[in-house]
Amino acid sequence: xxxxxxxxxxxxxxxxxxxxxxxxxxxxxxxxxxxxxxxxxxxxxxxxxxxxxxxxxxxxxxxxxxxxxxxxxxxxxxxxxxxxxxxxxxxxxxxxxxxxxxxxxxxxxxxxxxxxxxxxxxxxxxxxxxxxxxxxxxxxxxxxxxxxxxxxxxxxxxxxxxxxxxxxxxxxxxxxxxxxxxxxxxxxxxxxxxxxxxxxxxxxxxxxxxxxxxxxxxxxxxxxxxxxxxxxxxxxxxxxxxxxxxxxxxxxxxxxxxxxxxxxxxxxxxxxxxxxxxxxxxxxxxxxxxxxxxxxxxxxxxxxxxxxxxxxxxxxxxxxxxxxxxxxxxxxxxxxxxxxxxxxx
Ligand code: SF4
Numbered sequence: 001x002x003x004x005x006x007x008x009x010x011x012x013x014x015x016x017x018x019x020x021x022x023x024x025x026x027x028x029x030x031x032x033x034x035x036x037x038x039x040x041x042x043x044x045x046x047x048x049x050x051x052x053x054x055x056x057x058x059x060x061x062x063x064x065x066x067x068x069x070x071x072x073x074x075x076x077x078x079x080x081x082x083x084x085x086x087x088x089x090x091x092x093x094x095x096x097x098x099x100x101x102x103x104x105x106x107x108x109x110x111x112x113x114x115x116x117x118x119x120x121x122x123x124x125x126x127x128x129x130x131x132x133x134x135x136x137x138x139x140x141x142x143x144x145x146x147x148x149x150x151x152x153x154x155x156x157x158x159x160x161x162x163x164x165x166x167x168x169x170x171x172x173x174x175x176x177x178x179x180x181x182x183x184x185x186x187x188x189x190x191x192x193x194x195x196x197x198x199x200x201x202x203x204x205x206x207x208x209x210x211x212x213x214x215x216x217x218x219x220x221x222x223x224x225x226x227x228x229x230x231x232x233x234x235x236x237x238x239x240x241x242x243x244x245x246x247x248x249x250x251x252x253x254x255x256x257x258x259x260x261x262x263x264x265x266x267x268x269x270x271x272x273x274x275x276x277x278x279x280x281x282x283x284x285x286x287x288x289x290x291x292x293x294x295x296x297x298x299x300x301x302x303x304x305x306x307x308x309x310x311x312x313x314x315x316x317x318x319x320x321x322x323x324x325x326x327x328x329x330x331x332x333x334x335x336x337x338x339x340x341x342x343x344x345x
Contacts, residue, residue: 008078009036010193010225011060016073016087018052018059018249027297029055029068031249031305034324037193040223042216044240044257046230046272048294052249053229057195061100062091077193079103102132105186107179107196114182115170121181122166125150125188132189153184156221158214176207180214187218194219194226200235212238233272237261245269248295248305251324255331265333267312304336312337 018030030052037043045053058064060075075086077099089096108114115121129136129146136149147166154162157180170178179199186194196215200208212235219226228239236243237257244254245268253266264270292309295301301308303318310317316336327338 007038009076010039010041010078011037012074012076013056013060014074014076016056016059016075017071018055018064018068019071020068022067025298028300029249029297030059031300032073032321033246033249033251035244035251035254037225037227038242039192040219040225041242042219042226042228042240044228044230044236044243045246046233046236046243047246048231050248050294050297051246053246054197055249056246057106057197057227057229060086060195061104061106062086062089062096063100063106077104098132101128102135102189103191104193104195105189105191107182107186107194107199109198109201112170112178114185115178117169117171119169120167121170121173121178121185122147122150122168125153125166125181125185128185128188135190150184150188153187154181156187156218157181157184158210159184175204176210179207179211183211183214183218187222187224190222191224194224195229196226197229198231199228215239245272248300250305250321250334251332252306252335253331253333254324255328259328259331263328263331265327265331265338266335267310267337268306269333271309271311304334 014034016030016033017028020027020029033052033056035043047053055064055068059070064070070087073087076083077086079099084095086096086099115124126143126146129149130141130143133141150166151162154165159165159177159180165177170181173181200211215226216239218224228235230236240257242255243257243260245252245260245266247268252268253260253264260269261273264273295308301318303320304310304322307313307317314336322334322336322339324332324334325339327333
């Protein structure tokens with residue numbers, strides 16, 4: 001890859017909005033989210049449940065289910081030297097189908113649900129490889145080639161006896177093995193971007209550590225960019241080089257992981273970090289509780305979404321929404337504390 005390509009984002013999400021029209025009212029699940037993912041970067045997206053992180057990722061893959069829909073914004077993805085706006089592509093059209101599962105793959109929270117119980121995991125991965133076979137080179141792949149690739153992937157993700165295990169059904173595998181098989185499935189089409197949505201939620205702590213180490217190794221081996229979604233700040237510290245902090249569908253702050261952890265600028269990030277007892281080494285800490293309740297989705301606060309819980313709230317905070325803007329050469333925050341009084345929101 002040339003130097004310019006390395007410094008050009010692989011994915012640029014700009015002012016993305018996703019709403020759900022429910023009988024009770026409109027839920028703005030994603031309300032103007034923007035961030036970039038660079039080639040080979042591990043981006044951590046952190047936030048409490050309901051902050052819009054999973055919906056944002058489903059929007060990238062055009063998998064938002066009705067009554068949800070992308071109402072505005074851009075999702076620019078770089079493929080073959082061209083920029084494609086995924087938000088404008090028909091969700092079931094050929095280009096989106098080729099990108100989804102091919103160039104962008106998802107590791108879901110619950111791998112049990114991702115595999116069909118009536119086919120072996122190997123058959124399902126072989127089908128995915130044959131569907132996106134061109135990503136493995138010019139030669140048309142035979143079923144035997146696809147099976148050999150699957151066995152190799154099982155070996156890469158640390159599944160012992162790979163040539164036997166490809167013939168297992170998902171319900172015959174332990175939680176940890178299923179998660180590894182799911183990672184093999186996600187890698188089967190050589191994606192340039194992997195979206196891992198809380199991938200260690202459903203497995204025990206020891207296996208979680210192994211899966212995180214595995215993802216780090218695979219990222220280094222394949223130079224795949226990863227968006228790592230989690231509510232666990234410890235996982236972010238271990239995995240990510242860059243962090244996006246989300247709250248009520250908006251990005252509160254983003255920047256390199258060291259700066260976000262050591263010099264957070266946004267009161268929400270500061271509150272998250274203040275509540276953590278220790279943040280050292282491999283200590284894993286779930287997202288702490290911050291004073292005040294997360295507002296109900298139908299009662300979204302006017303102005304800055306964090307203002308009802310913010311210790312630094314000012315008069316203007318309930319009247320206007322602060323935009324995301326640079327607050328240091330490398331950090332961005334959406335907070336009036338860092339806006340000039342004279343500046344517009
Ligand atoms: Fe707090 Fe105001 Fe900043 Fe929002 S804009 S985080 S309410 S200081």
